[in-house]
Amino acid sequence: xxxxxxxxxxxxxxxxxxxxxxxxxxxxxxxxxxxxxxxxxxxxxxxxxxxxxxxxxxxxxxxxxxxxxxxxxxxxxxxxxxxxxxxxxxxxxxxxxxxxxxxxxxxxxxxxxxxxxxxxxxxxxxxxxxxxxxxxxxxxxxxxxxxxxxxxxxxxxxxxxxxxxxxxxxxxxxxxxxxxxxxxxxxxxxxxxxxxxxxxxxxxxxxxxxxxxxxxxxxxxxxxxxxxxxxxxxxxxxxxxxxxxxxxxxxxxxxxxxxxxxxxxxxxxxxxxxxxxxxxxxxxxxxxxxxxxxxxxxxxxxxxxxx
Numbered sequence: 001x002x003x004x005x006x007x008x009x010x011x012x013x014x015x016x017x018x019x020x021x022x023x024x025x026x027x028x029x030x031x032x033x034x035x036x037x038x039x040x041x042x043x044x045x046x047x048x049x050x051x052x053x054x055x056x057x058x059x060x061x062x063x064x065x066x067x068x069x070x071x072x073x074x075x076x077x078x079x080x081x082x083x084x085x086x087x088x089x090x091x092x093x094x095x096x097x098x099x100x101x102x103x104x105x106x107x108x109x110x111x112x113x114x115x116x117x118x119x120x121x122x123x124x125x126x127x128x129x130x131x132x133x134x135x136x137x138x139x140x141x142x143x144x145x146x147x148x149x150x151x152x153x154x155x156x157x158x159x160x161x162x163x164x165x166x167x168x169x170x171x172x173x174x175x176x177x178x179x180x181x182x183x184x185x186x187x188x189x190x191x192x193x194x195x196x197x198x199x200x201x202x203x204x205x206x207x208x209x210x211x212x213x214x215x216x217x218x219x220x221x222x223x224x225x226x227x228x229x230x231x232x233x234x235x236x237x238x239x240x241x242x243x244x245x246x247x248x249x250x251x252x253x254x255x256x257x258x259x260x261x262x263x264x265x266x267x268x269x270x271x272x273x274x275x276x277x278x279x280x281x282x283x284x285x286x287x288x289x290x291x292x293x294x295x296x297x298x299x300x301x302x303x304x305x306x307x
Contacts, residue, residue: 053097059109059149068096069105069157075288076105076154076163078147078178080171082191082260083130085116090260092168095277099166102281103289105157109150111143111174134170135199139177147178155183162186162288164213166280168260169193172217179211186287187215188280190259192227208236214245216283218259218276221252247283251276 054068064086077099081092086108096106117133125132137143154163164186167175172192179187194204204226208215215237219227226233228250237246254262254272262269 052093053100054093054106059107059153060146062113063146063149064110064113065150065153066093066096066108066110067106067153068093068100070100070103072159073100073103073105073157074159074161075103075284076107076157076160077284078150078154078163078165078175079106079108080111080165080167080174081108082169082171082257083117083133084261085112086110086114089116089118090257092260095168095260098277099281099284102285104164104284105154105160107150107154109146111137111146131199134196138200139174140200143174144177147174151178151181151183164188164284164288166284167192169257170196173197173207176207176211176215179213179215180207182212185213186284187211187213188284189215189217190276190280191220191223191256192217194233195224195226205232205236208233209239211237211240214242214247214283214287216247216280217249218280219248219250220254220256220258221250222256245287249276249279 052066052068054066056064056066059065066086079092079096079099082090084090087093092108096108100106115136117130121129121133151163154160162185163183165175165178165184165188167173167187167189169191170193172189173194173196175187175189176192176194178184194207197204197207217227217234224233225231227248228234229248231248234246234248237243240246251258251272253268254276258269259273259276262273264270264273
């Protein structure tokens, strides 16, 4: 295999590892009724524009990924989408392009392998169907190996020195799960649904206690209070040695999903998207770019020592 991926979109290459089964063990099954990742007032699917700056590669034989970067990126981002998936139902790839323009090597794996949730499924199956859909994608034995493949590819980029994760709704769970590894230096999440962990017998606070780097999150008005100032999830983040670098911002006038699915023709929503993503990018630059202080690596070491 090549040791790195050429940064020109037309020259991206594949990085193959073995596919894994997607099953949930008895230990992973929830002991109580889990909550839906999306509140009832969430934004619906949104058709994106047709302009894309990246390229789809095969991260594994059965795992596509969207990859986009500008030459010489010194930091990498592993992005995780919401329940509407990889293509055609949100602006997720355009967001990846925006992150790349800010100086990051960006990879978006298709964890659902084309089997994303859709408005048609929501109409016919409702939230009960969504709660059956989510457990089909466990972290252990499945998504963790997908994430590892993405991480390995980013680490092969010769100019990348630090790596972060970015997640939207369901993807915030992936972003935080990945940050438990100790190889992630910063996390940015929008309208987070880390409580997806409830579908596998745990809780969002369990995950918050295990992350090893600063986290920034932007919440919608209808999002769970646990992610907001004073909430249990955010207090668990603040309890880390790097807790003072964790940030939560509430957007009370925005609906869950606004950053990737909100109607940009509405000036109010467009301003909310710009503020959220702009702030997230600045946070990621602060903790990931080589010119930044070594806060995240130092605090990760402190977190390890405190165990």
